[in-house]
Amino acid sequence: MNRPFQWGLLALFIFSTLGSISQAQFRELSKRIPDGANTIVFIDVQQLQNSPLGKSQNWRGQQEKVFEAGLGMVPPQAVEFVAAAKLDLATKQADWQVGLIKLAYDPSIAKIAVRYQGTTDKIANRSVAVIPGDIYIVKFVENIVGYGMPANRQDAAQWINRYYDNSLRGLSPYLAEAESFADKGSPIIVALDLTHALASSQIRPRLDQLESLKGKDIDLDKLAEALSSIRGISLGVTVRQEMVGAVKVDFGSDVSFLGDTAKPLLLEVLGRQGMMIEELRDWTPTINGKTIQLTGKLYPSGLRRILSLVETPPSLQEAVLKSKGDPQSSDAQSEKDLTIAASKLYYKSVVSLLDELRSDKKNRTTLGQISVWFDKYARRIDRLPIANVDPELLDYGKYVSDTLRGGSTDVTDAAARKRIRSQQVPEQYDISTYSEPVGVTGWSGGYSWNGWNATPDWQRTGQLQAQVRTEENIKGARSANQVISELDGASADIRRKMTQKYGVEF
Numbered sequence: 001m002n003r004p005f006q007w008g009l010l011a012l013f014i015f016s017t018l019g020s021i022s023q024a025q026f027r028e029l030s031k032r033i034p035d036g037a038n039t040i041v042f043i044d045v046q047q048l049q050n051s052p053l054g055k056s057q058n059w060r061g062q063q064e065k066v067f068e069a070g071l072g073m074v075p076p077q078a079v080e081f082v083a084a085a086k087l088d089l090a091t092k093q094a095d096w097q098v099g100l101i102k103l104a105y106d107p108s109i110a111k112i113a114v115r116y117q118g119t120t121d122k123i124a125n126r127s128v129a130v131i132p133g134d135i136y137i138v139k140f141v142e143n144i145v146g147y148g149m150p151a152n153r154q155d156a157a158q159w160i161n162r163y164y165d166n167s168l169r170g171l172s173p174y175l176a177e178a179e180s181f182a183d184k185g186s187p188i189i190v191a192l193d194l195t196h197a198l199a200s201s202q203i204r205p206r207l208d209q210l211e212s213l214k215g216k217d218i219d220l221d222k223l224a225e226a227l228s229s230i231r232g233i234s235l236g237v238t239v240r241q242e243m244v245g246a247v248k249v250d251f252g253s254d255v256s257f258l259g260d261t262a263k264p265l266l267l268e269v270l271g272r273q274g275m276m277i278e279e280l281r282d283w284t285p286t287i288n289g290k291t292i293q294l295t296g297k298l299y300p301s302g303l304r305r306i307l308s309l310v311e312t313p314p315s316l317q318e319a320v321l322k323s324k325g326d327p328q329s330s331d332a333q334s335e336k337d338l339t340i341a342a343s344k345l346y347y348k349s350v351v352s353l354l355d356e357l358r359s360d361k362k363n364r365t366t367l368g369q370i371s372v373w374f375d376k377y378a379r380r381i382d383r384l385p386i387a388n389v390d391p392e393l394l395d396y397g398k399y400v401s402d403t404l405r406g407g408s409t410d411v412t413d414a415a416a417r418k419r420i421r422s423q424q425v426p427e428q429y430d431i432s433t434y435s436e437p438v439g440v441t442g443w444s445g446g447y448s449w450n451g452w453n454a455t456p457d458w459q460r461t462g463q464l465q466a467q468v469r470t471e472e473n474i475k476g477a478r479s480a481n482q483v484i485s486e487l488d489g490a491s492a493d494i495r496r497k498m499t500q501k502y503g504v505e506f
Contacts, residue, residue, distance in 0.1 A: 026182050029082040029100035032146060034159050035168060037084035039094075040175045041310055042182035042189040045078050051187070051239040073307045075314070077104045083310040084175075089197055096155070098148040099313045106142045115387050116314065123153060124160040133383045135314055147313055174232040174250070181236055190306055191234035200228040212264035218257070229253040235306055237298060245298035247280065251290045262292045277302035301356065308376050312383060335388075340502050342388035347498065347506050349384050350397055351491055353377050358484055374408035374483070390501075396494040400487055407483035 026042050033040075049060040064076040074081045078101050085097040109127040113120045118131030129137040136151040138160060148156060162168050171179060178191035204224040207213055213220070229252035238244045249266065258265065263285035270276045283296030357377050378401040386394055498506045 026080060026082055026179055029080060029102060029144065030084075030171060030179055031168070032100050032140065032144075032163050033082070033084045033168070033171065034096075034098060034162070036086050037098075037171065037175065038193040039085045039087045039309055040171070040178060040189075040191050041073075041081075041083045041307060042179065042186075043074055043078075043081040044182070044187040045074055045081060047187040048239060052241050053239050053243065056241075073304070073312055075101060078102065079104055081313075083313065085310050087192070087309070089194075094149075094311070096148065096150065097310055098146060098159070099310075100140075100144065100146050101313070103143045103145060107139065107145055109137065109139055112137055112314070115385065117387055121153075124157045124164075126160050128156065131314060132386070133314070137314070149311065174234075178234050181234075186236045187239055188237040188303070189234065190236070190309060191232060192309070193232045194230045195232065198228045198230055200224040203227050210265065210268055212261060212268045216261050218261060222257070226251060226253045226255050226257075237303065243298040243300075243303065244295070245279075245283075245303075246293055246295040247283070249292045251292075254289055255292060256287055256289055258287060258292070262287045263294060266292060266294065277305055304356075305373075312380060314383065336502070338388045339390055340504060342385070343390040343393050343498060343502075344504070344506055346384060346386070346389045346393055346397065347495065350381055350400055353380055354400070354484075354487055354491065374404045374480070378402075378404035378408070390498065392497065392501075393494060396490060399490060403483055403487055403490075407480055 026044075030040075030042075045063075048054050049063075054060070063074070067074065067076055080102040081099065082101075083097065083099040085094040087094050109129045110120055112118075113129035113131060116129075116131035116133075118129055121128045121130055121136075123136075123138070126138050126140070130151050131137065134150045135147055136149075136153075136156050137145060137147045138156065139145050140163070146159075148159065170176070172193050172195070174193040174195055175191055178189050182189045201224075204221065207220045207224060213223075231250040231252055233247070233249045235245065235247060247266070255262070267276065267280060270280070279296060279299055279302050280294060283294035286293045286295070354377075357373060381397055381401040381404075384397065386397075495506045
C-alpha cells in the first residue's frame with residue numbers, strides 16, 4: 001500500500017468523562033458486524049439529544065431537517081447507531097461498509113424502497129431493499145435494521161446467514177476497546193484499527209520529508225520502529241454545554257521521546273492526508289508512554305468531517321413534514337406540491353453542502369485536503385433523496401457531483417506532479433577549484449595541476465524543491481477555485497429556472 005504511514009496517523013479519538021450517564025447497549029448492534037472491519041463509529045443518539053447542549057439547541061427537533069439536508073450522519077428516529085467499514089488505507093475508500101441502526105419504530109422495507117425508487121428482494125429469508133447508491137437494507141428484528149454497501153447479493157446473504165449461525169468472530173481487539181468506551185457512556189466514538197498496517201521500512205524514508213522533524217534531535221530510525229508499532233487511532237466526544245474532543249493515537253512501543261514534536265508531527269500528517277480540522281491547532285497535547293493525545297473544543301463542522309470516515313447511511317423512514325400549510329407538508333394535495341417540496345429540499349441540501357465546502361476553504365492547506373473533501377462531498381450529494389425531485393434539478397445535482405469529482409482528479413494529478421517534480425530536482429553542489437604547482441621548466445615558468453571539489457548544497461536543493469511544490473500548489477488551488485466558481489454559477493442558474501418554473505422562491 002502506498003502512503004500507509006501518513007494515513008495511519010489520520011484518525012481521531014474523543015475520550016468521554018460522562019461516567020454518570022447510563023450505559024449504551026451497543027453490543028446488540030456490534031455483534032452483527034461482519035468480520036474484517038478496521039473502522040468503526042458508535043453514536044448514542046438519545047444521549048446526545050439529552051445533553052445540555054443538545055437540549056439548548058433542540059437537536060431532537062432539528063435532526064430530521066439536518067439529515068435530509070445531507071448535513072447529518074444519523075437517520076431520523078435512530079436511537080443508537082453503529083457503522084463499520086473495511087477501509088483501504090492507500091485509497092482512503094471503503095472496500096465495504098455496513099451499519100446497524102436501532103430505531104424508535106418498526107420501519108417498512110417496502111416504503112424505504114419506494115422512497116428511493118429502489119426495489120425489494122428476499123435474501124436468506126430476510127426482506128431486503130436495494131436502493132440507488134449501491135446500498136442494500138435488511139431488517140434483522142422489529143426495530144433493528146442493517147445496511148451495507150456495495151450491494152453485493154452474495155455478500156449480503158453471507159452476512160445474514162453468518163449472523164444467524166453465530167459464526168461471526170466479532171470486533172478486533174482494538175475496535176473492541178473502543179466499544180468499551182462507548183458502553184461506559186461516550187456518546188460518540190470513532191476508531192481506526194492499524195495493527196500490523198505499517199512497516200518501519202515503509203515509514204523511515206518518509207520521515208525525511210516531514211517538515212515537523214527537520215532540525216529536531218530525534219533518532220529517525222528509532223522513530224520509524226516506534227511508529228510501526230501503531231495499534232490504532234480513536235476519537236470520542238463529551239457533550240455538556242459544548243463538545244470536547246480528544247485525538248488519541250495508541251502504539252505498542254514507547255513514543256514519549258518525541259516530546260514537543262508529537263503534536264506538529266500529528267498535525268502535519270493529518271494535513272498531508274486532507275483530514276485536518278482547524279480546531280486541532282488549538283488542542284492541548286499530552287504524551288504518555290505509548291499514547292499521543294490532543295484534547296480541545298470540537299465544532300459541528302469538524303465532527304462531520306471526522307465522521308466522514310464512513311459514508312452517511314440512507315434515511316429509513318418516509319418523509320414526515322409537520323404543518324398543514326407548509327408547502328413541504330406530507331399532506332400536500334397535488335403532484336406539483338410534492339415536486340415543489342422535494343425539489344426545494346433537494347436544492348437547499350446541495351447548496352448547503354457547497355456552502356460548507358466553501359466555508360472550510362481556509363482549512364484546506366494542502367492539495368490532498370482539497371482532493372479528499374471534493375470527492376467526499378460529491379458522494380454525499382449522490383446519496384440525497386431524489387423521489388419527486390424535478391428532473392432538471394437532478395441533472396444539476398449530477399453536474400455538481402461530477403464537477404467535484406473532476407476537480408478532485410485534477411487536484412490529485414497536481415499533487416502527483418508535485419511529488420514527481422520535487423523528486424526530479426537535481427542535487428545542488430558548491431563547486432570550488434584549486435591548482436597545485438608540480439614543477440618548473442626553464443622556458444615556460446611554473447605549471448600547475450588543476451582540480452575541483454563539490455560540496456552538497458542542501459539548502460539550495462531544498463529551495464528549488466520548495467519552488468516546484470509552490471508552483472504545483474498554485475495550479476491545484478487555481479483548479480479548485482475554478483470548480484467552486486463554476487458551481488456557484490450553476491447554482492444561481494438552476495435557482496432562477498426553478499423559481500420561474502414553479503412561481504415560488506428556491
